[in-house]
Structures are given as C-alpha cells and as structure tokens.
Amino acid sequence: MPTADHTLDEILNLAAAHFKVPREKLTPDDDFFRTLGIDSLQALDLLTRLEHHFRIELPDYELQGVSDFRTLANRIQARL
C-alpha cells in the first residue's frame, strides 16, 4: 500500500495536471476550491478522476466540508 505522503503527492500531481496549475504552486494545506479555482461540479470531476486513478470508491458524503488536499489524501488513504 502506498504511504500517505505518496498518496498526497499523487493527488497534487493529478490536480495540477488536470486543472493546469503549476505543481509547485500547490501545497498540502491549500484550499483546493480556491487554489484550483473550481466549483462544486469541477470538484465532482476531480473526485471521479481520483476514484479512477486510485481505483477506489469514495462516497461524496465523506468529502462534505473537506477543502484541503491533506484531508482529502487521508480520506483516500483510508480506502486503499
């Protein structure tokens, strides 16, 4: 199983590539809505991409109130 740090890194890489944001501008505690400039529909898009990437199912109710990459990574790590 990948480490939590590895999972976090993969999330940051995927978000940077998909939303065309320089990777070095993203940090674990960033509010991804603000940093990526995304709305709720784009957040669902990100969730779907993460589910495909990690081959997991992550119910969206686990993400209610989650807006930073580190907590998102913890939620994903719990499903790996």
Added chain:
Amino acid sequence: MNEFKGQTLSWQIVNGAIELALHRDPCNEIGSLTLEELEKFAAALPGLANEVQALIIHSTLKAGFSAGADLRELFQRGQEMEKGAALREVREFLERIHSVMNALDATPLTTIAAVHGVTFGGGFELALVCDIIVADRMARFCFPELRLGLIPGFGGIPRSKRDLGNAVVRDLLLTGRSFNVMKAQQIGLVSQIAAEGEALRVARATASQVGKFDRRTAAAAKAFVKPIPYEELKREIDIFCDLYSRPTVAEGLRRFVENEGAQPYLP
C-alpha cells in the same frame, strides 16, 4: 415532426435514429419549460417511430447529462403560492412528467441514453427509462433527493428496483451518494462505458447495430424483458406529494437555492 429545435431540447433523425439533444443551461435542469418540450417530443414519438429503429437521448452541455429537477423553480413556485395550490401544482407536474417517462419507457424503439458528467436526480431517472445506458468514463450518477427531505419523483425508485438489486438501490437512495461509471457498470446500470467525450459516438454505433434487426421482433423482446411498474409509479407520486408539504422540504430547498459557496448545501 421529424425535426424540432426548442429552448431546452431539440431532436432530429440521424442515420436511422432519433437523436434527442438536451441543451438547457446550466445542466439541463428539468422545469416547466423542459417538461413542455418533452411532452411535444412524446406526442411526436409514435409518428417518428415508424421511420427509425432507435432513439438516443444525450446532452450537448459540458456539465453533464442532467442535474435533475429544477429545484430553483420548485422552491420559487412553493414560495409564491398558497400551500394547497403549490401541492396541486407539484402533483400535476409529476403526473405530466410520468406520462412522458412512461411513453419513453414503452416506445417500441430501442432507446439509448448517452450520458456524461452529472447524471443526477431527474436526469438519472430520464436515463433509467432507456433500454441501454452508454456512459462516458466521467459520468456520475446520484439520487440526491433524500438530502432535501424528498424521494425521487420522476419514476426513479420503481425503475431502479426493476433494473437493479434492491440492496444497491437502498444504499444509493438512503445515502444519497453519487457514484462513478465503474460502480454503475458493476451494479448493472451501465452496459457500455465510453472514453471521455465518446458516449454519443458509442451510442450511435449501438443504434446502428440494433437497427439491423427486425423491428417487430425487437419490440416484442423489449416488451417481454422490460415491464413497466405502473402501480408503483403511481405510488411514488403519492409518497412524494405526502412528503413535499412539510416545512423541512421548503427549508432544505431554501438552503440549496440560497447557497452560493463552492460546495452546494447537501447534508
């Protein structure tokens, strides 16, 4: 009417199939105008059915297939009207949309939903009337109604019970969670997954294949394998209307409509 260009949807015949395209911004919310145009389509369908083999329903909008019922309209009408009148209007709307859905469900044509992105609530229910669901890899499905104090009202419960396992339906309905195409295929909802942006192309190839067969035989096979649960559909309307009048629903709709944050209000 072989061709129609409306404000919320359009249809035309392409290579032996009717293509019904949804195009109401922002994500094909189904309100009174969409309903009127869907009724036009349902009325034209028997005539169109003589000329084609298949029907494809898809969305031209990037956001997705459909976000479901127009909750803003539902909330606003509820605020403008006296309680009894609002409830009568809701029941009339549901009976009309059920007539459309039942007509689509029962048509002898082979029907294909080509979905992508958000396929929620009433949008999910529209896909459920189709014989085959082709889904883009990024499609996402959801019954969010319980989050607002309601149940699906466009036929979603009886049709998902018909097509899926009851335990899965309970999970999706009672948690209100959204799920991706892998899950959708695993539970038997989606029969074909297309690459991103390719659902319509895959649906057209499928329509072309089903068009090779004798229409009367295909219609008989469909009627045999896909019964329409009319009694349960009527019951769904009654339950929806029983729940609709409660203050908790108005409050849930208000929070959803008034929320301007990046994440909409959903408990």
